[in-house]
């Protein structure tokens with residue numbers, strides 16, 4: 167019989183909830199073991215693990231969605247597999263075969279199926295795969311052993327009372343260096359962003375915008391999300407830079423804009439002093455799909471896009487289409503959906 171859990175799905179936020187089983191696989195002497203599901207949500211690792219001292223680790227974030235017919239599906243997990251391997255390569259950790267990564271995600275969803283929120287609540291099951299360098303070591307060098315783990319937890323929709331624009335301020339700090347680790351999903355980038363985030367929130371903003379670390383003239387990221395703008399002549403524009411984390415949502419929106427909404431799209435520089443070219447703007451990522459940007463504060467002035475309170479029509483269409491694809495209500499491009507059976 168299918169287990170049930172006592173969760174108020176409509177009041178879920180983004181907080182840790184311990185679910186039943188997680189996947190753990192260990193790497194030693196050049197090989198990953200087969201991996202297994204375990205009940206214990208603690209990891210026992212050497213005090214000298216490189217993950218603890220030198221930040222040799224990386225992670226991913228993706229979701230499982232319940233469709234109207236009750237099926238469960240993952241959205242483009244092969245893209246998360248590719249990105250975790252790009253991150254692993256950047257910090258000299260062993261790669262994970264794509265089928266092993268996807269199989270681990272599927273095993274975790276199936277083992278915690280009763281935590282996948284019902285269709286219509288907007289809630290989802292969030293998956294957090296990660297790789298850490300472990301084992302006895304003290305020098306600054308790659309670890310002798312690694313752990314690949316995937317755990318999951320149910321999370322609520324990002325916007326409880328419906329999608330609403332929020333304001334951002336430009337950070338005085340960088341999140342990445344010009345030839346650094348900005349394009350990798352490694353923990354150090356996030357540790358470095360905690361202070362900027364806190365300062366932005368204290369000033370009354372949702373989060374901060376990071377400019378390019380070399381010239382501080384171009385938009386790179388919006389908190390932990392990518393930026394996009396809709397020009398006055400209806401083009402979907404998103405910044406291109408080697409220090410941006412390549413957002414899977416952003417590339418999916420680029421496709422949706424081009425193929426579903428028949429818009430022109432481009433990845434190119436977005437100058438912080440030329441925000442006037444955009445009639446709408448948003449931040450995109452797995453957590454919210456799209457967070458509409460009401461305004462951006464730069465040098466003491468708030469530049470407002472469409473409106474401080476209303477979501478622009480193009481942003482809304484992009485959101486509805488991608489959200490529909492993720493929950494199975496809109497036909498997905500080939501290969502985007504993996505059903506959990």
Ligand SMILES: Cc1ncc(COP(=O)(O)O)c(C=O)c1O
Nearest residue numbers: 390391392411413414415451452
């Ligand atoms: C720094 C950063 N940028 C962008 C994104 C959005 O990426 P995705 O759309 O793959 O969730 C994330 C979230 O993973 C992030 O942490």
